[in-house]
Amino acid sequence: MNLPERSAQFPQQIESMFGAIAPRYDFLNRVLSFGQDIYWRKKAVAVLAPSKDGCYLDVATGTADLAIEIAKCRVRKVYGVDFCIPMLNLGMNKVKRKNRKDDIAFIAGCGEALPFADNLFDGTSVAFGLRNFSSPENGLKEMIRILKPKGRIVVLEFSMPENIFLKWIYKSYFDIILPIFGRMVSKHDSAYKYLPESVSHFPQRKEFAEMMEFAGFKQVGFQNLTFGIVTLYTGVKNDC
Numbered sequence: 001m002n003l004p005e006r007s008a009q010f011p012q013q014i015e016s017m018f019g020a021i022a023p024r025y026d027f028l029n030r031v032l033s034f035g036q037d038i039y040w041r042k043k044a045v046a047v048l049a050p051s052k053d054g055c056y057l058d059v060a061t062g063t064a065d066l067a068i069e070i071a072k073c074r075v076r077k078v079y080g081v082d083f084c085i086p087m088l089n090l091g092m093n094k095v096k097r098k099n100r101k102d103d104i105a106f107i108a109g110c111g112e113a114l115p116f117a118d119n120l121f122d123g124t125s126v127a128f129g130l131r132n133f134s135s136p137e138n139g140l141k142e143m144i145r146i147l148k149p150k151g152r153i154v155v156l157e158f159s160m161p162e163n164i165f166l167k168w169i170y171k172s173y174f175d176i177i178l179p180i181f182g183r184m185v186s187k188h189d190s191a192y193k194y195l196p197e198s199v200s201h202f203p204q205r206k207e208f209a210e211m212m213e214f215a216g217f218k219q220v221g222f223q224n225l226t227f228g229i230v231t232l233y234t235g236v237k238n239d240c
């Protein structure tokens, strides 16, 4: 699949792609990232710095790994939103297995029209989700809308390493090995071809940070994780 046009059908294409790969999603995440995805989510939660009595929203929560990581901070409640029911079902089962049923609630919904009132959450997160939105800008605007003043956002997204040699290794792995292995395991023809394509089209570092500022976030910053193959972004909603 070429990067789908961001047409009216784009959300349905994305939803059905994640529905198809859902059963192998977690396994492929661990294997293809060599276990780094666990570290990336832990770093994101450290930057989010959830407070014990706070309410948090994980957008595009998928199988809930980031929501679970936030819940470990003993916050009041974590809500996970995603429009892909098979991913949410896997997330719900995982949450039950981990005895976190009372800590995390799941809502089927679109990240570009969040089913929440304004100024509700102490913090919000999105990991590897915004890249798949029809409009990442609208996703960010929704996230700032539902945040309380002074609330924090964290975003994890893939990026290209800046070092030329690492970039070459990364591109060989991402463009050649990952699509072959991903296809073999997930049995999906194009999902793991779409992954590197969508990353190469997504704004990187400064450009994405500017998008966050344009959405209204202040104190926007970012840091490279694992040689820059992932970037962790953060920002704050103004208190006025």
Ligand SMILES: C[S@@+](CC[C@H](N)C(=O)[O-])C[C@H]1O[C@@H](n2cnc3c(N)ncnc32)[C@H](O)[C@@H]1O
Pocket: 011, 014, 015, 018, 059, 060, 061, 062, 063, 064, 065, 066, 081, 082, 083, 084, 087, 109, 110, 111, 112, 126, 127, 128, 129, 132, 133, 134
């Ligand atoms: C790559 S997975 C990431 C899942 C999870 N955040 C993680 O870290 O493993 C992307 C998820 O975003 C969801 N998604 C993509 N676009 C969405 C949208 N517009 N609204 C809600 N969920 C969306 C997909 O259904 C999928 O579960």
